[in-house]
Amino acid sequence: MSRPIGIIGAMESEVELLVSLLENKECRKIGKHTYFTGTLSGTPTVIARAGVGKVNAAVCTAAMILEFAPEYILNTGVAGALGKGITVGDVIVADSCVEYDLEYGALGDARGSIFYPDSTSEIVMPADEEFSARLEAIANEVSGGEFAVKRGIVATGDRFVSSAEVRNDILSAFPDSLCCEMEGAAIAQVCRLYSVKFSVLRSMSDSADGEAEMDFPTFEKLSADRAAKIAASLAKSLS
Numbered sequence: 721m722s723r724p725i726g727i728i729g730a731m732e733s734e735v736e737l738l739v740s741l742l743e744n745k746e747c748r749k750i751g752k753h754t755y756f757t758g759t760l761s762g763t764p765t766v767i768a769r770a771g772v773g774k775v776n777a778a779v780c781t782a783a784m785i786l787e788f789a790p791e792y793i794l795n796t797g798v799a800g801a802l803g804k805g806i807t808v809g810d811v812i813v814a815d816s817c818v819e820y821d822l823e824y825g826a827l828g829d830a831r832g833s834i835f836y837p838d839s840t841s842e843i844v845m846p847a848d849e850e851f852s853a854r855l856e857a858i859a860n861e862v863s864g865g866e867f868a869v870k871r872g873i874v875a876t877g878d879r880f881v882s883s884a885e886v887r888n889d890i891l892s893a894f895p896d897s898l899c900c901e902m903e904g905a906a907i908a909q910v911c912r913l914y915s916v917k918f919s920v921l922r923s924m925s926d927s928a929d930g931e932a933e934m935d936f937p938t939f940e941k942l943s944a945d946r947a948a949k950i951a952a953s954l955a956k957s958l959s
Contacts, residue, residue, distance in 0.1 A: 724757070724764035725958060726790035727951055728780055730772045730903050733941055734797035737948040738767050750783045757788070761952055762959030766790060770903060773878050774819075777903035781910040792851055792917045795907045796951045798943040799922035800881050802891060803872060803898035806924060809943065810868040811950065812898045813856045814847045814920035817905035820890045820897070821877035831893050834909060844873070845908040848917035855919050858953045867946070872898035874920045876905030882926075899924060923947040 729735040739745070742758035742765065749755075756767045766788045770780035777795075784790060801807060818832045832843040852871065859869040875890050875897040890900055904920040911918035923943035 722764075723789055723791040724766050725760075725955060726781075726784045726788065726793040727760075727765060727767045728770050728777065728784070728793065728795050728903075728907060729767075729797045729944075729948075730770050730777065731797065731940075731944070732769060733944040734948065735767055735769045737945055738796075738951060741952055742767065748787075750787060751779070753780050753783060755784065755788065761956030763955040765955055770907075773902050774876065774906035777906040778910050781907045782914075785910070785914045785916055790916065792848070792919075793907065793911055794851075794855070794918070794951055794954065795904050795920045796947045797901065797903070797922060798925035798940055798947065799874070799899040799901035800887075801898075801924040801927050802875065802887065802900055803870070806868070806870065806898060808924050808926060809946070810870065810924045811859050811863070811946065812874060812920075812922045812924070813852055813859060813869065813871050814874040814904060814908075814922075815849075815852055815871045816844045816846045817874045817876060817908040817920060818844055818894050818897065819877065819905045819909070820875045820894055820900070821879070836913065842912075845905060845912055847908070847919040851917050852919040854957065855921060855950070855954055858957060859921070859950045862946075862950050862953055870898060872896060874898065874904045874922060875900045876902060878902060921947050921950060
């Protein structure tokens, strides 16, 4: 590959393993974001920790695209399970992303509607099919039956979901959502603006319910490392 792949996680736990695996590592700071470049499993790669939330993720992604011109961008990390039968430790590969907290009230526009400056709009942002299919296949190889891997909708909003009420609200608006988190759809939106291929990989750290605050600290590191190992295997497949 002549152009790098980009990998973005929100928290240190989501990128530290990947950064440690980079060869010929260099770092460059842009604003408050640090971008690590090098080769990951033989593939040119740029890795960044965005910080939590949609604005951090969007700024990090835009700078990565403009300064490093990645061919693909992968958002990796942890999430809360929403879909039926999905449990802590399972892995979700996005086939699309939605912003569940975009609500327009009396204006009447459909929840989650994204309006672009060229007068186009969409609610569901599809991930790159080829990239996501490759990611799903690699996740299944890494799993070897240890955990489930599923494709579906990743729902993003600026809140840590830890109540059945909020969980049910997301599912009422986007019933096919498999997990919820705080960055994926923002990264997707920026990639759509710049016509960059993307996907989202999430390992379940909690069940986005009343137990989430207890589950998250326990399973965060395990889930983050699981996603990172899949991302590293993806890089090897692209070398």
